[in-house]
Amino acid sequence: MIRQLRKILPPAVRSRLRRAVARVRGLSNFYERVYDRQAAMLDPAESIGGGDFETIGGIELALLRLEGVKPGDTVVDLGCGTGRLAVKLIGYLGAGKYIGIDISRGMLREAARRAPAGGCTVEWKHQRTARFDLPEGSVDVICAFSVFTHMEAEDTYRYFVDARRVVRPGGKLILSCLPFSLAHSRTIFVQQAGLDLTDRWAGVRNVVTTEETIDTLASWAGWRTLRWYRGDRPYAPDVPTLQQSVCVLERPG
Numbered sequence: 001m002i003r004q005l006r007k008i009l010p011p012a013v014r015s016r017l018r019r020a021v022a023r024v025r026g027l028s029n030f031y032e033r034v035y036d037r038q039a040a041m042l043d044p045a046e047s048i049g050g051g052d053f054e055t056i057g058g059i060e061l062a063l064l065r066l067e068g069v070k071p072g073d074t075v076v077d078l079g080c081g082t083g084r085l086a087v088k089l090i091g092y093l094g095a096g097k098y099i100g101i102d103i104s105r106g107m108l109r110e111a112a113r114r115a116p117a118g119g120c121t122v123e124w125k126h127q128r129t130a131r132f133d134l135p136e137g138s139v140d141v142i143c144a145f146s147v148f149t150h151m152e153a154e155d156t157y158r159y160f161v162d163a164r165r166v167v168r169p170g171g172k173l174i175l176s177c178l179p180f181s182l183a184h185s186r187t188i189f190v191q192q193a194g195l196d197l198t199d200r201w202a203g204v205r206n207v208v209t210t211e212e213t214i215d216t217l218a219s220w221a222g223w224r225t226l227r228w229y230r231g232d233r234p235y236a237p238d239v240p241t242l243q244q245s246v247c248v249l250e251r252p253g
């Protein structure tokens with residue numbers, strides 16, 4: 001009966017129906033499923049990738065400071081994970097605001113548990129789509145460390161578009177990625193190429209890109225590339241690398 005009904009429906013209605021059914025079944029967000037599974041299965045320190053929790057958070061804060069983030073600012077930590085940056089940034093922002101966003105409720109719970117009690121105003125947001133639940137121009141900086149490294153280019157573009165709405169003119173989007181220009185990325189790429197499509201997407205996968213791709217998607221979304229920090233050397237004399245290149249975008253005034 002339902003099958004017959006589907007046949008006579010116009011394609012646009014059929015497609016809307018398919019999406020509604022997928023939503024009801026909880027299948028609509030692929031990334032959410034993958035990350036929630038990872039958050040549930042692994043130790044919190046491991047579920048967000050390798051490296052020492054404290055050290056990585058320290059490098060991320062140092063990078064933000066290098067890019068002019070100061071006490072009083074409002075900063076969105078997109079893909080905040082289990083709080084590596086949150087534990088450093090919340091104290092630093094003083095009278096400002098930290099907004100930790102993640103697609104996984106499990107990650108958010110762990111980040112909130114680890115966050116320091118004092119410090120700036122803090123908000124945690126579970127976000128399942130590329131639409132930020134934030135007013136236009138309300139944020140100084142959005143950062144996304146090791147987030148676009150696991151996303152297809154089309155999704156990256158979708159996030160770039162709404163991030164531009166949320167960041168004030170002159171504000172920044174600071175993101176890390178894995179460009180082919182890094183030897184480290186090429187190793188990761190070959191590892192991923194050893195898996196077929198199903199296995200590659202069975203868990204959190206690493207997506208290798210190019211600087212040109214990121215610059216192009218950013219400019220299509222209305223951003224201006226300010227600079228790149230290469231991931232195969234220290235970002236600054238006293239700021240070690242995260243083994244990923246970092247792109248700094250500015251919302252034109």
Ligand SMILES: C[S@@+](CC[C@H](N)C(=O)[O-])C[C@H]1O[C@@H](n2cnc3c(N)ncnc32)[C@H](O)[C@@H]1O
Pocket residue numbers: 031035047048049056078079080081082083084085101102103104107127144145146147150
């Ligand atoms: C590799 S972890 C990095 C966590 C954190 N940024 C850090 O440096 O410690 C990636 C995080 O991004 C989150 N994430 C992935 N895709 C996302 C999306 N589309 N929206 C929000 N969060 C996302 C994951 O749930 C995970 O917590």
